[in-house]
Amino acid sequence: MSSSKLRHHEKTYDVVVVGGGPGGLPAAIAAARGGARTLLVEATAALGGAAASGLGVLGFLDRQGNRALGGFAQEFMDRLAAVGGAIGHFPCPVHNSISPVSPDMVKIVAVQMCREAGVDILFNNSMMDAEVVDGTVQAITVFGKLTTTRIQARTFIDGTGDGDLAFAAGARFESGQEGTGEMQPSTLMFTVTGHDLDKFFTYLDDNPAAMGIKEDYAAGYNVDFLRKHRGHCFIGLTDLVAQAQADGDFTIPRNQFITISTPSDRHLAINTSRLTRIDSSDPIELSDGLERGYLQVLELLQFMRTYVPGFESAELSQIAPALGVRETRHFVGDYRLTFEDVDTKAAEHDAVALSGYNIDIHSGTGDGIELEVVDEAFGIPYGCLVPQGVDGLLLSGRTISVDSRVFASARVMGTCMAIGEAAGTAAALALRHNTSVREVDVPTLQAQLVERGAILPQSALQTA
Numbered sequence: 001m002s003s004s005k006l007r008h009h010e011k012t013y014d015v016v017v018v019g020g021g022p023g024g025l026p027a028a029i030a031a032a033r034g035g036a037r038t039l040l041v042e043a044t045a046a047l048g049g050a051a052a053s054g055l056g057v058l059g060f061l062d063r064q065g066n067r068a069l070g071g072f073a074q075e076f077m078d079r080l081a082a083v084g085g086a087i088g089h090f091p092c093p094v095h096n097s098i099s100p101v102s103p104d105m106v107k108i109v110a111v112q113m114c115r116e117a118g119v120d121i122l123f124n125n126s127m128m129d130a131e132v133v134d135g136t137v138q139a140i141t142v143f144g145k146l147t148t149t150r151i152q153a154r155t156f157i158d159g160t161g162d163g164d165l166a167f168a169a170g171a172r173f174e175s176g177q178e179g180t181g182e183m184q185p186s187t188l189m190f191t192v193t194g195h196d197l198d199k200f201f202t203y204l205d206d207n208p209a210a211m212g213i214k215e216d217y218a219a220g221y222n223v224d225f226l227r228k229h230r231g232h233c234f235i236g237l238t239d240l241v242a243q244a245q246a247d248g249d250f251t252i253p254r255n256q257f258i259t260i261s262t263p264s265d266r267h268l269a270i271n272t273s274r275l276t277r278i279d280s281s282d283p284i285e286l287s288d289g290l291e292r293g294y295l296q297v298l299e300l301l302q303f304m305r306t307y308v309p310g311f312e313s314a315e316l317s318q319i320a321p322a323l324g325v326r327e328t329r330h331f332v333g334d335y336r337l338t339f340e341d342v343d344t345k346a347a348e349h350d351a352v353a354l355s356g357y358n359i360d361i362h363s364g365t366g367d368g369i370e371l372e373v374v375d376e377a378f379g380i381p382y383g384c385l386v387p388q389g390v391d392g393l394l395l396s397g398r399t400i401s402v403d404s405r406v407f408a409s410a411r412v413m414g415t416c417m418a419i420g421e422a423a424g425t426a427a428a429l430a431l432r433h434n435t436s437v438r439e440v441d442v443p444t445l446q447a448q449l450v451e452r453g454a455i456l457p458q459s460a461l462q463t464a
């Protein structure tokens with residue numbers, strides 16, 4: 001006789017979204033708003049994913065300054081702003097735009113919006129398994145607090161970042177970048193307080209070479225820009241980092257220091273820890289990355305206090321609830337968007353989201369960042385959300401089917417929100433029309449998204 005104390009629950013929904021980050025949260029809310037009984041399963045104790053770490057949201061403006069995002073993404077920012085958790089979109093010569101958000105307000109507003117839309121949330125539960133019958137996902141099992149819960153649904157949406165649900169369902173994927181399999185590094189984000197930005201800017205006045213992105217890539221990216229734009233991302237201090245490395249005080253494989261504004265003047269997010277040569281979809285490597293990440297946070301705090309003018313009294317104010325993972329699995333969808341397609345606009349007419357950010361690849365083995373301008377926002381076709389060979393499942397957020405260069409642009413949080421809204425809206429449409437998500441009529445989906453304020457390319461609007 002088994003002495004197991006393991007409990008078991010059974011549930012049934014129309015739509016189940018796994019992962020409550022920028023890809024999963026809008027998917028759940030859009031599905032519920034479309035009339036689907038929706039469950040959002042989240043492994044941690046907070047919604048928001050990487051948006052709950054102090055990072056600013058990228059993707060609202062493209063290189064030309066044109067709006068690339070509306071719909072849920074803008075609504076979420078408006079809701080955050082109403083409670084002091086966002087302060088608007090700031091243009092940026094490096095990042096096109098940056099929209100600072102409060103990591104804790106993200107967690108709260110996400111719950112508020114789920115409740116208003118009627119989304120049920122299951123926190124502290126992780127994917128365990130998926131049941132696939134004749135190529136269609138029928139049910140998943142999740143685990144939390146000595147309890148397994150088997151959930152049947154008509155449509156499942158993978159918002160786990162790593163694609164744990166699609167992986168469990170047997171969907172095809174590639175790991176990391178084409179050819180090398182190298183994955184962009186992971187980072188443990190944290191925020192500090194007690195710093196003196198005026199003193200820091202005065203140091204930059206006296207040391208203009210400390211601005212890490214040069215004018216030929218980003219005209220106007222100088223200390224005056226940082227002063228004038230309350231929301232900004234500073235990248236630089238190459239010399240101070242080199243000096244600390246020479247002194248044995250900086251062992252992180254990184255040649256620059258990065259700060260990001262939050263909506264609070266008193267809190268600054270630090271995006272400088274770096275875990276290279278790590279596959280964060282593997283639990284052992286993820287755990288090891290976290291261990292090293294915590295130690296890097298301390299090293300960075302000491303670096304700031306010792307080497308960086310204006311940060312002598314910096315104190316730790318928050319460590320992100322999870323390791324920030326840039327890249328792991330890329331799934332293969334009915335359509336795989338390549339950068340050549342972006343150039344030729346081959347798939348724009350099927351677009352359900354716009355990507356307005358540049359190519360931004362953090363080296364997974366070295367210490368640098370590769371940046372390349374993308375001139376204007378490009379469309380992400382619906383087929384990138386539909387995993388090849390598996391029915392009843394949609395991909396959202398950074399799991400979608402794109403090549404490494406497209407990924408390096410489309411992975412940002414604003415774009416992930418637009419993708420998520422498209423996935424959730426498609427799931428609700430499939431339910432209403434009694435079709436599978438693979439068969440959703442793309443012009444009808446595009447029309448609904450536009451009605452909700454989403455921004456799509458002109459060629460997509462002609463079919464919508």
Ligand SMILES: Cc1cc2nc3c(=O)[nH]c(=O)nc-3n(C[C@H](O)[C@H](O)[C@H](O)COP(=O)(O)OP(=O)(O)OC[C@H]3O[C@@H](n4cnc5c(N)ncnc54)[C@H](O)[C@@H]3O)c2cc1C
Pocket residue numbers: 018019020021022023024041042043044046047048049050051055056057058059125126127159160161162164186187188189271322323324325326396397398399411412413414416
């Ligand atoms: C260090 C770093 C810096 C970045 N900088 C920026 C930036 O400045 N601006 C920007 O816009 N973007 C930035 N990005 C990119 C962006 O944050 C991510 O690509 C984006 O958050 C991906 O969204 P997602 O919802 O797919 O994944 P995530 O944000 O990772 O969210 C996934 C969610 O799923 C949950 N989950 C995972 N596995 C399971 C499971 N098995 N079961 C249940 N739940 C699960 C997680 O807990 C999490 O809540 C950065 C990323 C990193 C890592």
